[in-house]
Amino acid sequence: SQQGEEDPQALSIQEGENATMNCSYKTSINNLQWYRQNSGRGLVHLILIRSNEREKHSGRLRVTLDTSKKSSSLLITASRAADTASYFCATDAGRGNQFYFGTGTSLTVIP
Amino acid sequence: GAVVSQHPSRVICKSGTSVKIECRSLDFQATTMFWYRQFPKQSLMLMATSNEGSKATYEQGVEKDKFLINHASLTLSTLTVTSAHPEDSSFYICSAHGTGFEKLFFGSGTQLSVL
Numbered sequence: 001s002q003q004g005e006e007d008p009q010a011l012s013i014q015e016g017e018n019a020t021m022n023c024s025y026k027t028s029i030n031n032l033q034w035y036r037q038n039s040g041r042g043l044v045h046l047i048l049i050r051s052n053e054r055e056k057h058s059g060r061l062r063v064t065l066d067t068s069k070k071s072s073s074l075l076i077t078a079s080r081a082a083d084t085a086s087y088f089c090a091t092d093a094g095r096g097n098q099f100y101f102g103t104g105t106s107l108t109v110i111p
Numbered sequence: 112g113a114v115v116s117q118h119p120s121r122v123i124c125k126s127g128t129s130v131k132i133e134c135r136s137l138d139f140q141a142t143t144m145f146w147y148r149q150f151p152k153q154s155l156m157l158m159a160t161s162n163e164g165s166k167a168t169y170e171q172g173v174e175k176d177k178f179l180i181n182h183a184s185l186t187l188s189t190l191t192v193t194s195a196h197p198e199d200s201s202f203y204i205c206s207a208h209g210t211g212f213e214k215l216f217f218g219s220g221t222q223l224s225v226l
Contacts, residue, residue, distance in 0.1 A: 033214055042117070042204055042217035043155075088154060090215070099145065099206075099215055101155040 004089060004102035012108040019076040021105040023089030024069075030092050032065055034074050035101075037086045046074075046087075081111040113139045115207050117218025124195055125226055132190045132221045134205030141207035144188035145215070146180060149202040161188055195225045 004025035013019050025032070031050045035043040049056045049065045049072065056063045062075040076083055089102040114137040122130050134144060143162050147155040159175075161167035161182035169175045177199075179191040188207075192199050202222050206215040 031213060035215075035217075040202070040220065040222065042115075042219045043206070043215070044217070045214040048213055098157065098160055099208075100157060101147075103154045106152070 004091060004100065006087075006089060006102040006105050008105060009103065010106045010108070012110065013079055015079060015081055015109055015111050017079055019079050019083070019107055019109070021074050021087055021107070023072045023074070023102045025072075025089070025091045025100075025102070026070065027091070027093045029067070032063075032072050033090045033099075034061075034063060034072075035088045035090060037088065037104075039086075043088065076107075079107075079109045081109050083107060083109045113137075113207075113209065113212065113216045115141075115205065115216045115218045117205050117221060119221060120219060121222045121224075123224045123226065126196050127194055130192045130195055130223060132192075132203055132205070132223075134188045134190070134207070134218050136186045136207045136209065136216070139207075139209045139212070139216075140185035141188070141209050142185065143208040144182055145206045145208070146178070146188075146190050147204045147206065149204060149220075151202075155204060158190075192223065195223070197225045199223065200225045 006023045033048045034046045037043045047058045049063050060077045065072045086104045086106045088104045090099045116135045146158045149155050158173045159167045159169045167180040182188040204220040205218040
């Protein structure tokens, strides 16, 4: 299976705390992306990091990529209740036009 | 931003009937569309990749005669679940990829319930 794995599967934190979730994948990649999904909805793109990048920021999001370990992390700082959702990493498996998703992390931010 | 519209959002049907789900890119040309299936609290499983004007490429274990995919234009792809059975009940999501875009744009999903 091309699918990657994420941990933790579920994460519950207090509002204001930081949330870190990790993604591991199996194949070489051109880029790795993080998506967010609210329950019963489609996915929304959050951030993309290319294989030659090690870290990227976007607002309260910070993504790291370690291609030697085939892993990535997503950090959400100063979490808000509205951040409650499932978060998925996706890789293109080096093909550029096929995308495989990790197992996802369900984040609950308690107000 | 780019918008992908997916219809219907929810379908309830009897076992044995066929269900068609539409996925449209509203303001860009989708050279490639992807169909995913998602079970509750699980990840998205890629079912097939379709390029405009050509046959879809199905992932291993996905029955092409069961899940018919048509990508007749750069803005429309359809997934038809033929002779649906209760085990086909799931959340189906389409996504589109266009030239010049690195990210995917997703439809809002279709919850299929087969009685």
